Amino acid sequence: MASLEAVRSKSASRTRWLLISPAVLVVILGAIAPLLVIVTYSFLTPGPTGGVNYTLSFDAWTRVLFDRDVFDDTLTLSGTNLEILLRSLLLSLATTVLCLLVGFPTAYFIATRNPLNREVWLLLVTVPFWTNLLIRTFAIQDLIRNEGIINTLLIKAGFISEPIQMLFTNFAICLGLVYVYLPLMILPVYASLERQDRSLLEAASDLYARPFNVLREIIVPLAKPGIIAGSILVFIPAIGTYVTPILLGGGRNLMIGNYIEFQFGQGRDWPFGSALSLALMAIVMVALLVYIRHGDSHGHEHG
Amino acid sequence: MAKAFPVTHQRGFGTVAITTFIFLYAPLAVALVFAFNAGTSPAKWGGFSLRWFQSAANNQQVISASILSLKLAAISATLSTTLATLAALAMSRTPRFRGWTLAYSAISFPLMVPEIVTAVALLVVTATFRGWTGYSGLGYLVLAHTAFCVPFAYLPIRARLQTMDISLERAAGDLYASPWNAFRFVTMPLLFPGILAGFILAFVTSLDDVVITEFVKTAGQDTLPTYMLGQVRRTITPEVNAIAAVFLLISVALVMCIYVVNQRTKIN
Numbered sequence: 001m002a003s004l005e006a007v008r009s010k011s012a013s014r015t016r017w018l019l020i021s022p023a024v025l026v027v028i029l030g031a032i033a034p035l036l037v038i039v040t041y042s043f044l045t046p047g048p049t050g051g052v053n054y055t056l057s058f059d060a061w062t063r064v065l066f067d068r069d070v071f072d073d074t075l076t077l078s079g080t081n082l083e084i085l086l087r088s089l090l091l092s093l094a095t096t097v098l099c100l101l102v103g104f105p106t107a108y109f110i111a112t113r114n115p116l117n118r119e120v121w122l123l124l125v126t127v128p129f130w131t132n133l134l135i136r137t138f139a140i141q142d143l144i145r146n147e148g149i150i151n152t153l154l155i156k157a158g159f160i161s162e163p164i165q166m167l168f169t170n171f172a173i174c175l176g177l178v179y180v181y182l183p184l185m186i187l188p189v190y191a192s193l194e195r196q197d198r199s200l201l202e203a204a205s206d207l208y209a210r211p212f213n214v215l216r217e218i219i220v221p222l223a224k225p226g227i228i229a230g231s232i233l234v235f236i237p238a239i240g241t242y243v244t245p246i247l248l249g250g251g252r253n254l255m256i257g258n259y260i261e262f263q264f265g266q267g268r269d270w271p272f273g274s275a276l277s278l279a280l281m282a283i284v285m286v287a288l289l290v291y292i293r294h295g296d297s298h299g300h301e302h303g
Numbered sequence: 304m305a306k307a308f309p310v311t312h313q314r315g316f317g318t319v320a321i322t323t324f325i326f327l328y329a330p331l332a333v334a335l336v337f338a339f340n341a342g343t344s345p346a347k348w349g350g351f352s353l354r355w356f357q358s359a360a361n362n363q364q365v366i367s368a369s370i371l372s373l374k375l376a377a378i379s380a381t382l383s384t385t386l387a388t389l390a391a392l393a394m395s396r397t398p399r400f401r402g403w404t405l406a407y408s409a410i411s412f413p414l415m416v417p418e419i420v421t422a423v424a425l426l427v428v429t430a431t432f433r434g435w436t437g438y439s440g441l442g443y444l445v446l447a448h449t450a451f452c453v454p455f456a457y458l459p460i461r462a463r464l465q466t467m468d469i470s471l472e473r474a475a476g477d478l479y480a481s482p483w484n485a486f487r488f489v490t491m492p493l494l495f496p497g498i499l500a501g502f503i504l505a506f507v508t509s510l511d512d513v514v515i516t517e518f519v520k521t522a523g524q525d526t527l528p529t530y531m532l533g534q535v536r537r538t539i540t541p542e543v544n545a546i547a548a549v550f551l552l553i554s555v556a557l558v559m560c561i562y563v564v565n566q567r568t569k570i571n
Contacts, residue, residue, distance in 0.1 A: 019390060019393035022386045022390075023453050027413060030413075030447050030449065030451070034424035034428040038420070038423070105313070105319035105320055106324075108313060108316050109317055128331060130558050131331065131554045133511055134532060136330070139333065140330050142330075145345065149345065211313055215313055236417065240417030240420070242418070247535055264423050277419070281416060285415075288415060
């Protein structure tokens, strides 16, 4: 392989593309091409029993945000769609904030252990992360159901007489998302904290800065790339979640992922489902742009 | 060092951290314990029993779903790791060539698209293809899984290649090793930890997937996750806990595997 990068002839270039193309081809077939089909479908009209009619229309896109009046064709903001979009945004933002509030001190705790113990604590963060997502969500479901262990213990202790309804609420969805995606916050924040120069903290402390001021003025600003990376890593899968609202929201508290699925299933409106999918992707792209501009790329300056 | 503790000390952070670790492990621990519960209640202990493991092991649907899950994960992890290794070898440690960014974006593309979007897109395409060709075998699932596993396999392999000492391969070449022998006896052994990490990551990603599989599968193609998702609306039996316990064991084993490989490569 060493000759590969030494000789820059035509044949080397051909070998190179021969090696690269199988991987690229598989991704094109299994991800990129289907997405292009969805893009096309979002500009068509729905067929009678699912599928599409091949007539150009922007209707699906309009309906992402608006309802068209049946009688006079006026557009009003769509209550249902906005509610679902808004709930998805709020739940995923709340998840991100909670993950940060809990994850930052945890990452900091790990980063300030001695190097040997650090590895063990990190391992403890990664084990749940490698456990099947569905199983972790089931575990939360079992814990918070009415006849679950939390309610049972609370009743036995005499704090409550009736079980608190936790399952099938927005709270449950948020809890489930935090539980599942927390490691995605801890790991990048830890990475940025671990790189920090300890002498800065010593200098600040020598100059009589109080711990909270050291945190606010030095530690957090320096950890910003990790915080942004972690927030994006949590936000993106959280807003696109499909499984969590089914298991913990009980079908009543839909999020955009479930709404998309509905359009391709019972809804039989593929163009609208396609437009919704692309709207979700647009939100994700905006988040990724934020990451590229403010996330890791600035990390090197501080490192 | 005596000073290091007070300087880095932040009040309450330790408490939050310990609470977080309890939060991370308590639900799993409860699920694990109640997998051995003789009763059916998720909160009342009815004595130790292996009945849920037995009933899971005797459940034909669970067995076939497990076999399919493992088969699918093995096939797609092998394929995606092979493809990712080839691509990583051609794309790392070379001067940036024309099309590099394009190839890199293509390979990492599945990471950037929300799973549900890829899932419905694949649903539409595979439904159409099934109609055209009449083929409804495992091929669709294998293609879908391989595609989204490629970036997971690619990243650790690329990371390993970037830290590898290129002069060793040059030395092999200078000593008249053929390119193949240099690859076989120098590059490959050095790259192996990266390939193994990539394979494990791809394997777990495939095993973990529920959304894409749920939308691409046809009747009789349930994997363990889609089977469990299908059980949601029925009354939950601790059988799910038993399956969870086994899964937990597998993931702990895999994490340990990666940990050990990492430690060993650090020493070398």
